[in-house]
Amino acid sequence: MTRITQQMLGRSTLSNLQQSLSRTEKLQEQLSTGRALNRPSDSPTGLITAMQTRSSLASTRTQMRAADNAQGWLDSADSALQSAASMVGRVRDLVVQGANASVGPTGRENIAREIESIRDGLIDVANSSFGGRPIFGGTSDSPRAYDATGAFLGDGGAVTRTVADGVMLPVNVTGPEAFGPAGSSLFDLLTTIAADMRTDPTNVATNNLTDLDAGRDRLLASLGEIGARSNRLTSITERATSLELNLTQRLSEAESVDLPETIMELQMQEVAYQAALSATSRVIQPSLLDFLR
Amino acid sequence: MASTFGGLSLASSALAAQRRAIDTIGQNVANINTDGYSRQRVDMASLNGGSTGIHTGTIQFGSGVDVAAQTRIVDTFIIERAGRERAAKGSADTQASAFRRIEAAFNEPGGNGLAAQLEGFWSAWDAVVDRPEDLGGRAALLQKASAVTDSFRQMHRQISVIAQESIQQASAHVDDINVVAKRVAELNGSIAASIDAGVTPNELLDERDRLVGRLSERLNVTTRTDDRGMMNISVGGNSLVNGVRSSSISLDTSTPGSAVLRLSATNTIVQPTAGSIPALLHVANTVVPDHLARLDQLALSLTSTVNTQHALGQDLAALPAGVGAFFSATGAADLSLDAGIKGRPDLVGAATLGAGRYDGSNAAAMAQLSGLAGGPDEIYRSMVAQLGIDAGSAYGRAELQDRIVAQVDNERMAVSGVSLDEEMTNLVAFQQAYQAAARFMTAVDEMLERLISGTGQVGR
Numbered sequence: 001m002t003r004i005t006q007q008m009l010g011r012s013t014l015s016n017l018q019q020s021l022s023r024t025e026k027l028q029e030q031l032s033t034g035r036a037l038n039r040p041s042d043s044p045t046g047l048i049t050a051m052q053t054r055s056s057l058a059s060t061r062t063q064m065r066a067a068d069n070a071q072g073w074l075d076s077a078d079s080a081l082q083s084a085a086s087m088v089g090r091v092r093d094l095v096v097q098g099a100n101a102s103v104g105p106t107g108r109e110n111i112a113r114e115i116e117s118i119r120d121g122l123i124d125v126a127n128s129s130f131g132g133r134p135i136f137g138g139t140s141d142s143p144r145a146y147d148a149t150g151a152f153l154g155d156g157g158a159v160t161r162t163v164a165d166g167v168m169l170p171v172n173v174t175g176p177e178a179f180g181p182a183g184s185s186l187f188d189l190l191t192t193i194a195a196d197m198r199t200d201p202t203n204v205a206t207n208n209l210t211d212l213d214a215g216r217d218r219l220l221a222s223l224g225e226i227g228a229r230s231n232r233l234t235s236i237t238e239r240a241t242s243l244e245l246n247l248t249q250r251l252s253e254a255e256s257v258d259l260p261e262t263i264m265e266l267q268m269q270e271v272a273y274q275a276a277l278s279a280t281s282r283v284i285q286p287s288l289l290d291f292l293r
Numbered sequence: 294m295a296s297t298f299g300g301l302s303l304a305s306s307a308l309a310a311q312r313r314a315i316d317t318i319g320q321n322v323a324n325i326n327t328d329g330y331s332r333q334r335v336d337m338a339s340l341n342g343g344s345t346g347i348h349t350g351t352i353q354f355g356s357g358v359d360v361a362a363q364t365r366i367v368d369t370f371i372i373e374r375a376g377r378e379r380a381a382k383g384s385a386d387t388q389a390s391a392f393r394r395i396e397a398a399f400n401e402p403g404g405n406g407l408a409a410q411l412e413g414f415w416s417a418w419d420a421v422v423d424r425p426e427d428l429g430g431r432a433a434l435l436q437k438a439s440a441v442t443d444s445f446r447q448m449h450r451q452i453s454v455i456a457q458e459s460i461q462q463a464s465a466h467v468d469d470i471n472v473v474a475k476r477v478a479e480l481n482g483s484i485a486a487s488i489d490a491g492v493t494p495n496e497l498l499d500e501r502d503r504l505v506g507r508l509s510e511r512l513n514v515t516t517r518t519d520d521r522g523m524m525n526i527s528v529g530g531n532s533l534v535n536g537v538r539s540s541s542i543s544l545d546t547s548t549p550g551s552a553v554l555r556l557s558a559t560n561t562i563v564q565p566t567a568g569s570i571p572a573l574l575h576v577a578n579t580v581v582p583d584h585l586a587r588l589d590q591l592a593l594s595l596t597s598t599v600n601t602q603h604a605l606g607q608d609l610a611a612l613p614a615g616v617g618a619f620f621s622a623t624g625a626a627d628l629s630l631d632a633g634i635k636g637r638p639d640l641v642g643a644a645t646l647g648a649g650r651y652d653g654s655n656a657a658a659m660a661q662l663s664g665l666a667g668g669p670d671e672i673y674r675s676m677v678a679q680l681g682i683d684a685g686s687a688y689g690r691a692e693l694q695d696r697i698v699a700q701v702d703n704e705r706m707a708v709s710g711v712s713l714d715e716e717m718t719n720l721v722a723f724q725q726a727y728q729a730a731a732r733f734m735t736a737v738d739e740m741l742e743r744l745i746s747g748t749g750q751v752g753r
Binding site for chain 2: 051165
């Protein structure tokens with residue numbers, strides 16, 4: 001039979017109490033930090049999940065921010081192209097009106113002036129900017145896409161935003177794409193129309209109207225392209241929002257404590273600790289000394 | 294009866310023996326909480342009084358009791374096992390504490406570790422994509438990049454320090470060992486002298502066991518006790534204590550990264566396999582350099598990944614020659630922004646070479662590198678996971694070894710520890726024996742009194 005000595009009792013009691021306290025300490029750390037994963041060794045596999053989720057979450061948030069920015073570009077382009085299209089519509093009305101023989105030279109002069117002012121307005125629209133960047137200027141550093149004469153100052157570079165993993169969405173159309181190539185751009189056309197209106201009214205009704213319609217079709221095509229991208233972006237954003245929610249949940253599952261469970265464990269631990277204490281007070285006290293006279 | 298006064302000497306031997314036993318109980322009780330004390334017991338033997346005498350014929354009478362020995366109750370096998378397990382505990386504890394510090398240096402998972410810094414760095418590239426023309430965004434990117442390099446350097450420093458401190462600690466332990474070895478050799482001399490004189494030096498033996506226990510925690514030793522009671526101690530096949538002579542050990546740190554123990558006298562390399570000293574050397578020679586090497590590898594991977602992508606870029610001035618490096622590093626300790634780009638946000642290659650000045654496509658491609666398979670982020674994640682596994686198993690070993698040592702200690706105490714109940718029971722027994730012996734002496738005294746003063750008084 002193993003002899004049991006007072007010192008053995010003392011030591012084992014102490015080490016049991018110590019173990020109980022150290023479990024309590026662990027639970028308290030989890031509760032007070034709110035995290036079940038406090039260092040890599042707490043759960044190496046959970047750690048990988050947590051870190052991966054964290055990194056996906058960060059990139060999803062970055063992409064959502066990029067999507068906001070992309071939406072801004074697309075919206076600006078959309079409204080610019082809409083007003084450009086309505087301006088061109090107005091010009092078409094004026095051209096049809098001016099082609100009418102009943103309009104005298106004075107009337108055509110007025111129409112020519114209005115067309116010239118619409119041309120200036122169209123250049124302003126083509127110089128619309130978003131966040132300080134001319135939206136039809138491509139990737140150039142020019143502060144404006146077109147100068148006052150209607151010459152293109154930008155470049156053909158695509159402005160893209162990474163709105164989802166591997167999805168680089170172009171958010172701009174360049175000036176030439178929307179307003180026509182240099183030399184036969186809408187601005188040049190309007191200058192020609194205004195000039196023809198004054199000098200060669202017959203040409204206005206035939207050739208210029210065809211060119212104008214082609215220019216308007218080009219505008220509408222760009223508008224459609226922007227609209228399609230905008231739709232695509234909306235669905236991507238919706239997906240990203242639900243992904244973010246999902247990832248947040250997964251991260252919390254991987255890292256955070258299950259409050260009710262941890263609190264219950266802590267209480268069980270407290271009970272165990274108290275039981276150990278009361279057992280200790282009973283076991284350690286008496287020895288034969290208490291009973292010898 | 295051997296002699297007329299034989300009863301008196303018998304009684305006195307009984308009184309002396311019981312007193313000795315009671316004193317031993319006192320000694321046991323006094324040392325109940327003394328670390329390493331082994332309980333003692335008085336071995337008594339009855340004395341043969343001889344058989345010749347006029348009135349006795351051939352019948353033998355005993356002539357009292359003798360204290361044959363005062364023995365220390367120990368189990369040398371348990372003591373040896375305790376030494377081995379202590380050495381293993383020394384190793385396990387040391388490694389566990391090193392890993393605790395390495396884990397603290399990594400500071401993962403959470404918002405303050407390198408992973409978060411890297412995320413901030415990649416997402417700063419994305420902010421540059423939105424506004425390549427904005428110098429503020431580019432400056433913020435450089436700042437995030439500096440935060441990443443700072444994290445690397447800080448981690449490198451914190452981990453390197455662990456190696457330096459391990460060496461200092463090992464050196465202190467070596468000094469301690471030399472002192473202890475010397476003390477053991479001195480004790481060997483005193484113990485041999487006592488044994489030669491026929492006395493068992495229980496307290497000295499206890500102290501020597503305690504010292505050997507202390508040695509064992511530092512490095513695993515093998516002991517052999519010779520017939521004169523001297524204990525010879527050797528470490529990894531090299532004699533540390535031989536009789537009354539002890540050798541000293543020194544820590545040779547002349548080759549960084551491979552510190553070794555040497556016998557001072559012969560310069561022989563000593564290689565203990567367990568204990569805190571070899572564990573500290575292992576931490577300094579292997580564990581820390583391994584982690585630093587992984588950190589270096591990560592820093593180089595980050596540098597080459599970022600620089601390769603950056604080389605495809607063009608800065609705000611759109612120079613046809615392209616841009617310089619982004620990071621420069623030969624390891625984690627000197628990872629920094631390249632000198633050319635430091636403080637020059639306009640030199641960040643956000644645009645693709647040949648594109649418009651306000652192009653951001655190279656920055657977009659850079660931001661995508663955060664998810665690169667086999668890229669820096671992935672290397673870092675697996676590095677931290679590996680650390681978690683290593684640290685977890687080191688803690689597990691330490692906890693297990695703790696329990697084993699507690700178990701062996703318990704076994705030692707079961708044999709050698711003082712039990713109050715037992716001592717009290719014995720105390721009652723010896724006290725009563727003492728009282729009875731005193732009564733016997735009184736009886737003999739009364740008998741002699743009667744004989745001496747009553748003889749010849751008949752009829753008065």
